[in-house]
Amino acid sequence: DQQVKQNSPSLSVQEGRISILNCDYTNSMFDYFLWYKKYPAEGPTFLISISSIKDKNEDGRFTVFLNKSAKHLSLHIVPSQPGDSAVYFCAAERKGGSEKLVFGKGTKLTVNP
Amino acid sequence: NAGVTQTPKFRVLKTGQSMTLLCAQDMNHEYMYWYRQDPGMGLRLIHYSVGEGTTAKGEVPDGYNVSRLKKQNFLLGLESAAPSQTSVYFCASSPPFRQKNTEAFFGQGTRLTVV
Numbered sequence: 001d002q003q004v005k006q007n008s009p010s011l012s013v014q015e016g017r018i019s020i021l022n023c024d025y026t027n028s029m030f031d032y033f034l035w036y037k038k039y040p041a042e043g044p045t046f047l048i049s050i051s052s053i054k055d056k057n058e059d060g061r062f063t064v065f066l067n068k069s070a071k072h073l074s075l076h077i078v079p080s081q082p083g084d085s086a087v088y089f090c091a092a093e094r095k096g097g098s099e100k101l102v103f104g105k106g107t108k109l110t111v112n113p
Numbered sequence: 114n115a116g117v118t119q120t121p122k123f124r125v126l127k128t129g130q131s132m133t134l135l136c137a138q139d140m141n142h143e144y145m146y147w148y149r150q151d152p153g154m155g156l157r158l159i160h161y162s163v164g165e166g167t168t169a170k171g172e173v174p175d176g177y178n179v180s181r182l183k184k185q186n187f188l189l190g191l192e193s194a195a196p197s198q199t200s201v202y203f204c205a206s207s208p209p210f211r212q213k214n215t216e217a218f219f220g221q222g223t224r225l226t227v228v
Contacts (some may be wrong), residue, residue, distance in 0.1 A: 006155075042221060043220050044156070046217070046218070047217040100219055102206075103155050103156040105155035106155050
């Protein structure tokens with residue numbers, strides 16, 4: 001049973017435009033959400049996170065939105081750059097709970113020049 | 114500033130052989146994890162540890178064993194390798210999740226092929 005779902009395996013956008021990556025979760029106990037970025041032949045690296053007490057967190061070109069009632073979060077990248085081309089993983093955890101970080105299957109973003 | 118280091122980076126095994134993957138972190142993190150990444154499957158948790166001397170099963174533990182004898186090391190063992198264990202393995206470490214603003218740091222990965 002997949003607790004974190006990224007239903008779009010891939011996304012292609014034009015340089016300079018907005019990239020929106022989506023993630024849904026089923027476990028209402030999750031209270032912290034993270035996005036990781038992964039380039040080929042490298043390990044995932046942390047990008048941005050959001051606590052369940054917030055609905056938005058911004059870091060430069062990256063913004064994560066959380067809709068708890070819909071159990072949905074999204075990552076916005078504005079403006080998108082070719083260097084953003086990577087696989088993006090959504091992850092969720094429950095602080096003080098099972099201590100496990102659960103990942104989605106990932107979305108491969110391609111930003112075309 | 115090494116972070117999380119995985120050894121080896123590549124390995125080819127024959128079916129039935131055994132091997133150990135080593136993960137070392139120098140950030141004094143309490144928690145350590147082993148994930149495997151397969152095409153279209155994302156990152157799946159194999160085993161994890163919340164402290165020295167403790168281990169727990171993740172989502173896909175069968176065929177693997179782990180040990181955390183020292184805080185900085187987390188070993189993943191394959192006793193009898195099978196072709197289904199062909200994958201890219203990632204180790205990660207993190208401070209306890211009860212702390213604020215924590216995230217997991219990943220190693221570069223180990224690409225294992227079982228023939």
